Amino acid sequence: MTATGGQLSARSYHWDHAHIRHGITPHYLDFEHYPLPAKSYLPAEIIPLETHDNQTGDTPASFAHLLSHAYGVTRVRRGQIPFYYRTVPSAGGLYPCHLYLSITAAADNAETGVYYYEPVRSGLVQLRQEKTGQNNPLQQLFAGERELADVRLLFIVTAAFYNSAWKYRARAYRYMLLDTGHLVRNITLNPLIRAFACNTAFDFDDGKVSDLLNLNSAAEVPLACVSVNWDKSVPDIVAQTVNHTRPCFPPVDDRSTEAAYLQDYPELRAIHSAGIPAAGQVPVPETAVTDDRPETVFSVVSESTRSLDEVPGPDLAGCMIRRRSRRNFITSPVTAGAYLQLFACLSPGRNLRDLVRDTGLRVGLVCRKLEGIDDGFYLFDRQVAVLHLMHRGNLAPMLASVCLDQAWIGQAAMNFLFFSDLAALDTARGPRGYREMMVAAGMLAQQIYLGAESLAMGCCGIGAMYDREAADLLGLSSHVALVYAVSAGPVKRR
Numbered sequence: 001m002t003a004t005g006g007q008l009s010a011r012s013y014h015w016d017h018a019h020i021r022h023g024i025t026p027h028y029l030d031f032e033h034y035p036l037p038a039k040s041y042l043p044a045e046i047i048p049l050e051t052h053d054n055q056t057g058d059t060p061a062s063f064a065h066l067l068s069h070a071y072g073v074t075r076v077r078r079g080q081i082p083f084y085y086r087t088v089p090s091a092g093g094l095y096p097c098h099l100y101l102s103i104t105a106a107a108d109n110a111e112t113g114v115y116y117y118e119p120v121r122s123g124l125v126q127l128r129q130e131k132t133g134q135n136n137p138l139q140q141l142f143a144g145e146r147e148l149a150d151v152r153l154l155f156i157v158t159a160a161f162y163n164s165a166w167k168y169r170a171r172a173y174r175y176m177l178l179d180t181g182h183l184v185r186n187i188t189l190n191p192l193i194r195a196f197a198c199n200t201a202f203d204f205d206d207g208k209v210s211d212l213l214n215l216n217s218a219a220e221v222p223l224a225c226v227s228v229n230w231d232k233s234v235p236d237i238v239a240q241t242v243n244h245t246r247p248c249f250p251p252v253d254d255r256s257t258e259a260a261y262l263q264d265y266p267e268l269r270a271i272h273s274a275g276i277p278a279a280g281q282v283p284v285p286e287t288a289v290t291d292d293r294p295e296t297v298f299s300v301v302s303e304s305t306r307s308l309d310e311v312p313g314p315d316l317a318g319c320m321i322r323r324r325s326r327r328n329f330i331t332s333p334v335t336a337g338a339y340l341q342l343f344a345c346l347s348p349g350r351n352l353r354d355l356v357r358d359t360g361l362r363v364g365l366v367c368r369k370l371e372g373i374d375d376g377f378y379l380f381d382r383q384v385a386v387l388h389l390m391h392r393g394n395l396a397p398m399l400a401s402v403c404l405d406q407a408w409i410g411q412a413a414m415n416f417l418f419f420s421d422l423a424a425l426d427t428a429r430g431p432r433g434y435r436e437m438m439v440a441a442g443m444l445a446q447q448i449y450l451g452a453e454s455l456a457m458g459c460c461g462i463g464a465m466y467d468r469e470a471a472d473l474l475g476l477s478s479h480v481a482l483v484y485a486v487s488a489g490p491v492k493r494r
């Protein structure tokens, strides 16, 4: 159950909650207490944000658009329980993540505002507004010597245990982390943010961040921060966002304080608590993903492709708004131009390269019908420039079988696979490394979603898998786990 020294490790948590065929105990899904899509701070006033008003994303870049493109509601499915579709996918559609921001004014009159982004009513709730004198209070949230004097804007992504545990119980932590990664990537790819130096940070003090946001730590925990060297003043930002004329989605019930929503999940608290101490600073050494040697190597870089960092802002915003999980894959061949462009979108980009390297996250591919490439299981090199063929043949139907028999996976032209050597991760970075690695996987997965959308392909995350069967199918080395997968490829368009 535990690693050396009695401390819960990434490896023990991950494998203790592996799915086993015929071993999943069904449990009651309490639809009376379906997880809420947003927190309610009633009666606090909400500062309405201008919501995106078309499906093209062809709107002026503003702070309001940044938030709605990052985590906004894109569509509502009415019914007994309304479902709020969002710009990011979420395991089970349960949306455990919450987004907060802290904005500090210029240092000579330092004033800090802390806000909750309320996606359903599309507004900001101000949680705090403090005069903080000369010091930038964001500095105190972080350990180490990092220079934060210019960080005026901080995004904080938290996740509520209840939302994911409602369905996934003790396995939920991995989904909370992956969901966090999807959201963080939508923030860091935003053109407004790309204009400033920004950093996805994990070296914050969980307790101080929880205090800043006034979180109930038994129910909701901070998982990642994005710090931005934003150089505009507080009033400019907030004034820009205020627009009282736009309609908002109807309010959700304020049931968030009911006992049913405050259940305790000891396994989730335990793995999260294990990751509260700072991560080790040592990068995870490069270990073998499988015990096999590659048969052939294919270069997959092309002059004519562009990474997501290079996609013009409005085009990217349009992809964020239109994105959905599409599973109706068809078995048409994929041209080299199309798959090379998708691989270029997977390239980690400047904000993510170090995190992927330090956490030792590796990416693989099960593909079929890609022009000029044999069907098979491949590993990408760290630069996503070269594919190493590990097994020849169409593995997609078998992958579908080990992913809880989700047949559509067998039809997808490309199944991207994320691997981690959990033993090496534990040794190099400790349990907080699990947090970093899973968030990094979610971030790369969001790039695949956006890249697929830009190419009019379908895409869907896969968190449901018989973990040991997946490792056996792919011949993974003993400590390596498949931690996430994403299908992509041509789909039937309605």
Ligand SMILES: Cc1cc2nc3c(=O)[nH]c(=O)nc-3n(C[C@H](O)[C@H](O)[C@H](O)COP(=O)(O)O)c2cc1C
Pocket (backbone or CB within 6 Å): 085, 086, 088, 089, 090, 091, 092, 093, 175, 178, 179, 182, 323, 324, 325, 326, 327, 406, 460, 461, 462, 463, 464
């Ligand atoms: C971490 C993660 C795991 C997921 N796993 C699966 C899965 O195993 N099977 C599936 O059909 N969809 C899966 N999805 C997709 C969600 O079901 C989907 O995002 C959600 O229902 C919301 O729908 P939308 O993405 O179309 O907005 C996953 C999504 C995420 C982010």
